[in-house]
Amino acid sequence: MTSVKALKPETKTKNETQNAEATQLNKGVQNRMLGIFKAREAGLVAIILIICIAMSFASPYFLTWQNFRAMLLSFSIEGIVVVGMTILLIVGGIDLSVGSVVCLAMVIGGKLFLMGMDPWSASLIAILACGFIGFLMGQCVTRIGLHFFIVSLAFMVIARGLSLLITKGTPQSLFTLPPSFKFIGQGDIAGMPFVIILFFALVVFFDLLLRHSTIFRKVYYTGSNEKAALFSGIKTKRIKILCATLCGLLSGVAGVVYMARFGAATPQFGIGMELSVIAAAVIGGASLNGGSGTIFGAVLGAALLSLVTSSLILLDVPVYWQDIIRGLILLVAVSADHLLNRRKRSASAKS
Amino acid sequence: MQPILEVHDIHKSFGPVQALRGVQLSLMPGEVHALMGENGAGKSTLMNILSGVFPPDQGRIHFKGRDIILSDPAKAQAHGIGLVHQEIALCPDISVAENILMAATNARTSFLMNDRELRERAKKVLADLMPIPVDEKVGNLPIASQQIVEIAKALTLDCDVLIFDEPTAALTDSEAEALFRIIADLKARNIGIIYISHRMAEIFAISDRITVFRDGTFIDTLMTEDTSPDEVATKMVGREILHQFPAKNPDLKGGMSSVMSVRELSDDGFLKDISFDLREGEVLGLGGLIGAGRSELAHAICGLSRKTTGSVAMRGKPLNIESYAESIRNGLVYLSEDRKGSGVFLDLSIAANITALDLRHVSSKGFVLQREEEKRAEELGRLLSLRCAHVSQPVSALSGGNQQKVAIAKMLSVHPDIIIFDEPTRGVDVGAKSEIYTILRNLASKGVGVLVISSEMPELIGLCDRIIVLHEGRVAGEVEDENMTEEKIMKLASGLSRQNAVVKERELAS
Numbered sequence: 001m002t003s004v005k006a007l008k009p010e011t012k013t014k015n016e017t018q019n020a021e022a023t024q025l026n027k028g029v030q031n032r033m034l035g036i037f038k039a040r041e042a043g044l045v046a047i048i049l050i051i052c053i054a055m056s057f058a059s060p061y062f063l064t065w066q067n068f069r070a071m072l073l074s075f076s077i078e079g080i081v082v083v084g085m086t087i088l089l090i091v092g093g094i095d096l097s098v099g100s101v102v103c104l105a106m107v108i109g110g111k112l113f114l115m116g117m118d119p120w121s122a123s124l125i126a127i128l129a130c131g132f133i134g135f136l137m138g139q140c141v142t143r144i145g146l147h148f149f150i151v152s153l154a155f156m157v158i159a160r161g162l163s164l165l166i167t168k169g170t171p172q173s174l175f176t177l178p179p180s181f182k183f184i185g186q187g188d189i190a191g192m193p194f195v196i197i198l199f200f201a202l203v204v205f206f207d208l209l210l211r212h213s214t215i216f217r218k219v220y221y222t223g224s225n226e227k228a229a230l231f232s233g234i235k236t237k238r239i240k241i242l243c244a245t246l247c248g249l250l251s252g253v254a255g256v257v258y259m260a261r262f263g264a265a266t267p268q269f270g271i272g273m274e275l276s277v278i279a280a281a282v283i284g285g286a287s288l289n290g291g292s293g294t295i296f297g298a299v300l301g302a303a304l305l306s307l308v309t310s311s312l313i314l315l316d317v318p319v320y321w322q323d324i325i326r327g328l329i330l331l332v333a334v335s336a337d338h339l340l341n342r343r344k345r346s347a348s349a350k351s
Numbered sequence: 352m353q354p355i356l357e358v359h360d361i362h363k364s365f366g367p368v369q370a371l372r373g374v375q376l377s378l379m380p381g382e383v384h385a386l387m388g389e390n391g392a393g394k395s396t397l398m399n400i401l402s403g404v405f406p407p408d409q410g411r412i413h414f415k416g417r418d419i420i421l422s423d424p425a426k427a428q429a430h431g432i433g434l435v436h437q438e439i440a441l442c443p444d445i446s447v448a449e450n451i452l453m454a455a456t457n458a459r460t461s462f463l464m465n466d467r468e469l470r471e472r473a474k475k476v477l478a479d480l481m482p483i484p485v486d487e488k489v490g491n492l493p494i495a496s497q498q499i500v501e502i503a504k505a506l507t508l509d510c511d512v513l514i515f516d517e518p519t520a521a522l523t524d525s526e527a528e529a530l531f532r533i534i535a536d537l538k539a540r541n542i543g544i545i546y547i548s549h550r551m552a553e554i555f556a557i558s559d560r561i562t563v564f565r566d567g568t569f570i571d572t573l574m575t576e577d578t579s580p581d582e583v584a585t586k587m588v589g590r591e592i593l594h595q596f597p598a599k600n601p602d603l604k605g606g607m608s609s610v611m612s613v614r615e616l617s618d619d620g621f622l623k624d625i626s627f628d629l630r631e632g633e634v635l636g637l638g639g640l641i642g643a644g645r646s647e648l649a650h651a652i653c654g655l656s657r658k659t660t661g662s663v664a665m666r667g668k669p670l671n672i673e674s675y676a677e678s679i680r681n682g683l684v685y686l687s688e689d690r691k692g693s694g695v696f697l698d699l700s701i702a703a704n705i706t707a708l709d710l711r712h713v714s715s716k717g718f719v720l721q722r723e724e725e726k727r728a729e730e731l732g733r734l735l736s737l738r739c740a741h742v743s744q745p746v747s748a749l750s751g752g753n754q755q756k757v758a759i760a761k762m763l764s765v766h767p768d769i770i771i772f773d774e775p776t777r778g779v780d781v782g783a784k785s786e787i788y789t790i791l792r793n794l795a796s797k798g799v800g801v802l803v804i805s806s807e808m809p810e811l812i813g814l815c816d817r818i819i820v821l822h823e824g825r826v827a828g829e830v831e832d833e834n835m836t837e838e839k840i841m842k843l844a845s846g847l848s849r850q851n852a853v854v855k856e857r858e859l860a861s
Contacts, residue, residue: 212463217449217456224442231402231440232453232504233425291444 040285040337044300051307059314067310069193075306076199077257078277079299083206084250085274086281086298090210091243092223092290093141093148097133098251099273100159103266105130105255107163110172110265119181123259127252133159134248138241148244156274163267171266174259185261195257202250207295219243224291279326280305283333305329353416355380355543356401356432356512361410363396370396373410374569376562378512378543383534385546385554385575388564388587389750389780394547395437397564398514401545402434403427415511428454433508437516437547437778439497441504443490448473450489451503476503479533481526494521495641502530506537513537514545519553520777523640523806524841531557549780551580552809563587588782595785596813597792600632608666610800611652611683611769616661618651621824625661629769629800634791636815637804639844644824645804646688649771653678653685665768679708682768686758686775688804694758695746702728702742705760712764731760735790752783759790769800776810788814808837822846 055062081098088095105126112122133155140151187194210216221229222236229236259265284301286293305326312322354377363371371393378384386394400407403421411418414430421427427434441450448466449456451473456464473485481499489497498521505513515534519527534544534557548554554561555575563570563586570586611629616622622644629635637645650656652663654672663670665681672678675685687694695704702721705728706713713723728742735756739749746757755775762770772791776784791814795801805811811818817831820843827843830836 214456214459214462214464217464220445221442221449221453221456224444225440228440228442228450228453231404231424231434231436232457233423233428234453234457235425287444291442 041294041297041300043336044284044297044304048300048304048307051304051311055311055314059311062311062314067314069196071303071306071310072196073193074310075280075302076193076195077254077261078273079199079280079302080202080254080257081251081273081277082280082298082302083202083295084247085277086284086286086293086295087206087210087216087219088148088243088247089278089281089286089288090223090290090293091219091240092226093240093244093247094152094278094288095134095137095148095244095247095251096152096274097137097156097159098247098277099270100156100163101130101133101248101251102255102258102273103163103268103270104133104159105252106259106265106269107166107172107267109256109259110174111166113174113177114172119177119260123181123256126256127249130252130255131245131249134245134251135241137248138244141244142237142240160267160271167265167267169267171264174263174265177260177263182260182263185257185259185263195261198257202253203295203299210295215242220291222290276305276326277302279330283330285337301333352379354378354413355415357413358397358401359411359413361397361400361412362408363393363400363405364408369567371400371407371567374564374567376545376569376572378545379559380511380543381538381541382560383538383544383546383558385548385558385561386564387547387549387554387561387583388570389752389782392564392587392780393567394564395516396567398434398516398545398547401427401432401512401514403432425457428508428510431509431511432514433505433510433512434514435502435505435516435518437520439494439501439521441489441497441500444488446486447477447483447489447492447500448485450500451476451485452507453504454508472507473503476507479536480529493642495523495526498522499526502533506533510542512543512545514547516547517549517778518546519548519550521641521806523844524808524837525640525845527553549778549784550807551583551781554583555580565589584781587780595781595788597789599816600634600792600796610666610798611802612664612667613652614662614664616648616651616658616663618647618656618658622648622651622658623825625821625824625826627819627826627829629802630817631798631800632795633816634795634801634803634814636811636818637802637821638808638811638818638840639821639827641806643821643844645821646773647824648821649685649773649802649804653683653771655685679765679767682766683771684708684762684765684767684769685771686762686773688773688777690751690754690758690777695754695761697747698745700743701732701737701739701746701749701757704746704757705731705742705764708761709765727764728760731763732756734763735760736786750780750783752779752787755779755783755787756790759787767799769802770794771802771804773804774806775803776805776807784810808840811840812837820844 061067081102085095085098108129109119109122109126112125113119137148137151137155140146141148184194189197218229218234218239221232221234222239226236258269280302281293281298282288282301283304284293284297284299286298308326308329309322312325356378358374358376360373360375361371362373374393374397376386376397388394399405401412401421403424403426406422412421419430421430448470452469456469470485477483477485480503481496483492483496483499489500492500498518502518518530522530531553537544546554546558558575560572561575561578561583562572563583565587573583608631609628610631614626616625625648637648639645647656651658654675654677663672665683670681670683672681678684696707702725706724710719713720713727725742732739732742737756737760738753746754749757775791776787779787791801791803803811803815812835817829818835818840819829820827820840822844823846827846830839830843
């Protein structure tokens with residue numbers, strides 16, 4: 001998008017003949033840029049539209065506001081975690097602990113509230129605690145030199161243990177939460193659930209940051225080739241810690257929103273969430289090798305998974321099939337992307 | 352005139368290994384100072400110290416009149432010392448423009464990117480070098496262009512000292528020429544340049560002084576105009592190298608039988624109608640610019656990539672190879688140009704590497720017999736005069752030249768009839784180079800078909816009996832005897848002249 005805007009004024013300043021040449025050249029570059037940059041997102045939008053059209057014929061309930069609202073709701077909160085995960089994947093990390101950390105935020109917030117703290121302060125502390133867990137993971141990775149996979153696996157178990165410890169293994173009921181707080185998870189603004197608004201606000205915010213801010217450019221550099229980033233003077237360790245912390249904070253936010261939505265804190269919540277979150281980010285174009293991915297793409301990935309799930313439910317597909325189908329979608333999406341990229345690479349290497 | 356940079360008595364050790372024992376170097380502004388030495392002599396260690404990658408254990412770095420401490424790469428760049436890396440350190444997923452100006456982006460204080468300015472600046476830098484599209488992702492570029500991006504990146508740093516660590520290793524001669532023009536330009540701007548290379552010819556073409564290191568010690572600093580390549584080589588290895596290239600095979604003329612004949616080989620869209628013969632007892636060279644399809648041809652011949660039409664025959668018997676495994680079974684092996692990437696397993700032992708292609712000979716009932724494996728590795732190692740403490744050492748502990756010998760030993764373990772060597776001496780020092788040449792020549796005289804791909808023209812000319820030159824996926828011609836000159840090869844490689852007639856004749860004759 002930015003390339004299109006930036007190139008236009010430049011062509012005007014040149015004289016006629018050069019102008020024609022330059023526009024042609026720029027168009028080629030533009031097209032290729034759009035092609036590479038947009039291929040994933042455009043493909044996902046197309047697939048989502050196709051499924052929507054097909055479903056609108058297959059089920060009379062599909063094209064209703066209730067259904068869309070339910071679908072949006074179903075991935076909005078988890079979507080907040082997807083945003084954090086995508087950032088961490090871009091820097092070359094991964095976080096298996098998100099499900100446990102979401103649950104921990106919920107449990108800490110709930111416990112502090114039950115102990116008499118006001119829910120806003122309790123939530124803030126819960127979110128910061130989750131950010132701190134991310135920060136600790138970043139420290140383990142950069143100081144000791146461990147891999148994110150292992151560190152977050154350990155913290156996944158630790159955070160789950162903490163949740164069970166705090167609640168002594170039993171769900172906490174939080175029906176006494178004040179309505180002003182419950183509004184975060186249950187309220188509507190002009191018929192639109194607040195959760196969805198919050199989610200899209202975060203998405204737009206982080207998408208813009210990732211595209212245009214210098215600090216997030218360094219995230220891409222670090223993820224793409226840490227050595228190259230280091231030699232450009234980038235403090236890659238700090239960047240990695242930042243991303244891990246951010247992922248923890250966003251997981252904390254999601255946990256607090258879940259708490260407000262359900263009015264309860266269950267220590268078993270969020271088991272397996274990391275897998276669907278990673279799947280969404282990867283379907284949306286993030287690479288496990290780091291260096292690529294966009295928030296917008298990841299959100300489309302999450303939307304696709306949610307759409308497929310609700311379509312399968314509407315079509316009365318047995319519940320056992322749903323996981324199998326979602327797994328296959330992940331496989332197909334990633335393979336298609338990989339194969340396309342390989343062709344592109346070999347073609348340009350030869351020219 | 353005062354030197355701009357002086358290093359005194361630098362020591363550095365990594366664990367028990369002493370990489371540098373008190374080396375010195377002084378650099379004048381506007382000077383091209385070549386640093387030479389075999390692999391492991393400590394050149395790269397000193398350059399890493401100068402660019403802030405790690406600190407010296409001992410010693411002083413005196414820069415622009417005062418002592419400085421370089422704690423990290425950013426510090427070194429801030430002082431004005433830039434490094435062009437030997438191994439390409441770029442972000443493959445990021446655009447050319449962003450890669451070139453990465454350090455500038457890092458130094459930016461503003462919160463938002465200015466992509467337009469970034470592209471303009473990148474275009475300006477590349478204008479002097481090579482027309483590379485600045486919006487392309489670096490990972491989509493061929494290696495030579497990536498090397499240019501790496502160089503462009505260093506040029507954007509406002510440096511007083513610029514270090515080039517083997518910048519021409521992946522470049523063809525014409526690209527190297529462009530680089531030398533830039534270096535001359537930098538020199539005129541009074542920038543001090545430290546230049547590391549194994550290519551003697553270019554050192555003598557562009558440097559003012561030459562400093563030689565050996566085994567982590569300073570040997571000598573010489574004025575380039577007062578010395579000779581032989582003197583430098585002698586100082587580097589500490590003994591005299593008599594002949595760099597072994598004698599060619601004198602009785603090759605015509606009559607020898609063909610070991611391998613390739614006929615009208617094409618792949619989907621790039622290689623076109625390639626035909627040639629590899630004759631018994633000869634070392635055949637495959638020349639051409641980078642991107643001419645030399646490696647692609649090798650891949651197509653030995654089943655690493657698919658060929659669409661054409662045939663390959665070995666000693667008259669047609670070969671139908673679908674995979675590289677089949678190729679190995681048929682006695683046709685390929686030594687990759689990318690030694691660290693696909694030539695050897697760096698973390699595995701020398702023995703495990705050497706026997707990797709032929710585990711059956713050293714195992715019984717599915718278990719690898721370690722003693723057999725080591726015995727076999729030692730045999731082959733001796734044959735190639737491999738220098739190592741023990742064959743159980745990891746390959747990563749060896750110098751480039753010895754790593755390459757391990758890779759060659761791996762090929763020999765299956766008793767191949769034909770070996771294709773892709774850049775066999777890349778990143779290998781002078782002493783080991785001449786040993787590898789001897790190995791190739793000996794193989795050829797024992798009747799093994801030897802096909803050598805190389806970007807270094809003096810190497811092809813010195814080593815080969817005959818050279819086939821490719822241009823854009825086609826055979827541009829072949830040279831032999833007195834026609835084997837850089838000029839002739841260059842003309843063919845750049846597509847200026849074609850000798851299709853010669854090739855056609857040969858086809859008719861066979």
